[in-house]
Amino acid sequence: MAPLTSVLHMITGLGRGGAEHMLYKLLGAMDRGAVRHHVLSLTDDGIYAEKIRALGVPVESLGMRMGRPNPLHLLRLRRHVRRIDPDLVHGWMYHAILAAQLSAQGRPVVAGIRHSIERLSNEKLTTNLVIRATAGLSASLAALTFNAQISHDQHLKIGFSPRYAQVIPNGFDTDRLTPHPLKGARLRATLGIGPDVFVVLHVARFHPMKDHQGLLAAIARIKSRDILFLLAGTGVDGRNPAFSEIRDDRVHFLGERDDIPDLMAAADCLVSSSWSEAFPNVLGEAMACGIPAIATDVGESAAIVADSGLVVPPKNPEALAKALLQMKDMPQEKRNALGQQARQRVIEHYSLSKVASDYLALYRHVLNRPKRS
Numbered sequence: 001m002a003p004l005t006s007v008l009h010m011i012t013g014l015g016r017g018g019a020e021h022m023l024y025k026l027l028g029a030m031d032r033g034a035v036r037h038h039v040l041s042l043t044d045d046g047i048y049a050e051k052i053r054a055l056g057v058p059v060e061s062l063g064m065r066m067g068r069p070n071p072l073h074l075l076r077l078r079r080h081v082r083r084i085d086p087d088l089v090h091g092w093m094y095h096a097i098l099a100a101q102l103s104a105q106g107r108p109v110v111a112g113i114r115h116s117i118e119r120l121s122n123e124k125l126t127t128n129l130v131i132r133a134t135a136g137l138s139a140s141l142a143a144l145t146f147n148a149q150i151s152h153d154q155h156l157k158i159g160f161s162p163r164y165a166q167v168i169p170n171g172f173d174t175d176r177l178t179p180h181p182l183k184g185a186r187l188r189a190t191l192g193i194g195p196d197v198f199v200v201l202h203v204a205r206f207h208p209m210k211d212h213q214g215l216l217a218a219i220a221r222i223k224s225r226d227i228l229f230l231l232a233g234t235g236v237d238g239r240n241p242a243f244s245e246i247r248d249d250r251v252h253f254l255g256e257r258d259d260i261p262d263l264m265a266a267a268d269c270l271v272s273s274s275w276s277e278a279f280p281n282v283l284g285e286a287m288a289c290g291i292p293a294i295a296t297d298v299g300e301s302a303a304i305v306a307d308s309g310l311v312v313p314p315k316n317p318e319a320l321a322k323a324l325l326q327m328k329d330m331p332q333e334k335r336n337a338l339g340q341q342a343r344q345r346v347i348e349h350y351s352l353s354k355v356a357s358d359y360l361a362l363y364r365h366v367l368n369r370p371k372r373s
Contacts, residue, residue, distance in 0.1 A: 005363050008086035009039045010096045010103075014059070015046035016205070016234060016256070018281045019092050019114045022147075022170055024048050027057050029173070029356035035363065038084050042077075042096055077103040087367055088142065094130045101137045108142030108366050116278040116299050117154045135159040142366045148278040148300040168362070169300070171355030172284045174347050177261060179290035179339070184265030191230075191252075193266070198227045198328045201267035201291075203260055203282045204274065206235030211296075212242070215273040217317035218324065219251060227328055230267065232257045264289040268335065269327045274298055275314040284350050287342035292335060294323045304350070308342035 014020050027037055039052055041061040049059045064073050081103050090110045091100035097111040120128055138144060139161040145168050146152040156162050204210035219229055229251045237255035270286035270293045277299035286293050295301040296314040305311055312319040
């Protein structure tokens with residue numbers, strides 16, 4: 001039996017987000033007899049801290065403030081790493097990757113990037129500087145992982161080292177994410193939605209790249225009344241000034257929700273309207289739940305959906321509106337078949353167990369690699 005591997009996961013924070021969610025899923029799926037995990041959040045706990053602790057994984061939060069470099073924070077971080085004494089450090093997202101590189105003290109660092117970059121100039125100044133610093137040190141990484149091929153290619157173009165770069169996609173627990181028609185019917189009843197109404201679900205935090213305005217422009221082009229749009233996500237509620245002028249009673253702003261799988265069960269399709277993505281978790285989750293998706297052609301979205309849904313150009317409300325109507329007007333049997341095809345695609349290509357095995361193999365490969373002289 002292989003000796004137990006100790007991994008310190010360093011992450012910027014543990015609030016709601018794709019990287020945080022993937023870390024939580026990975027910790028739950030990885031073989032406990034093979035790896036001992038420890039999580040260090042540079043900022044605060046967030047909603048995933050208790051979820052991770054419930055898995056039996058220690059979590060510590062340092063309370064740092066991003067954007068304000070402080071040499072004392074680095075000294076403190078290095079003390080934590082010495083005390084935990086992991087075999088390797090896995091940094092999640094740019095700030096934590098840079099922190100891991102500066103605090104590992106000779107231990108191998110695995111970097112996990114889960115972001116796409118169309119133009120570096122689009123990033124905030126502090127993030128831009130951190131990305132450049134991380135790229136400059138990337139040749140010293142023991143491994144550099146991306147969750148999407150486009151992210152891999154974009155980062156290599158801006159100076160990240162290709163030496164140990166590879167793609168490991170997001171993974172989905174298809175035992176937990178399953179079709180639930182009865183749950184969907186109950187939630188429809190709770191929300192006052194009739195069984196004959198076509199329900200479209202959009203799940204994304206409020207951010208320009210998620211293009212809520214483009215989605216709303218597409219909805220405005222649709223005149224049909226037997227269609228309902230459920231928009232969920234952080235900042236996607238009536239208090240957001242960006243939505244204050246919306247008077248369409250077919251559009252419901254649900255805000256942040258903890259019952260996304262139930263919403264998916266109640267929906268007839270999912271739509272992703274982003275103009276920039278790497279690997280959208282929500283696509284895989286919806287597909288695993290057996291509902292077809294409409295996605296913009298950004299990042300890995302088209303490859304994820306393949307022929308189990310519809311793909312349209314980004315920033316094109318007219319094309320998005322046509323795809324929504326095409327999905328709505330599709331015979332129920334065909335739409336159900338697409339949902340089944342979508343679920344099977346996730347099972348075959350994006351299962352969480354396969355992704356967990358890939359990370360375990362990577363850790364072992366890194367630790368068994370001869371050290372540089």
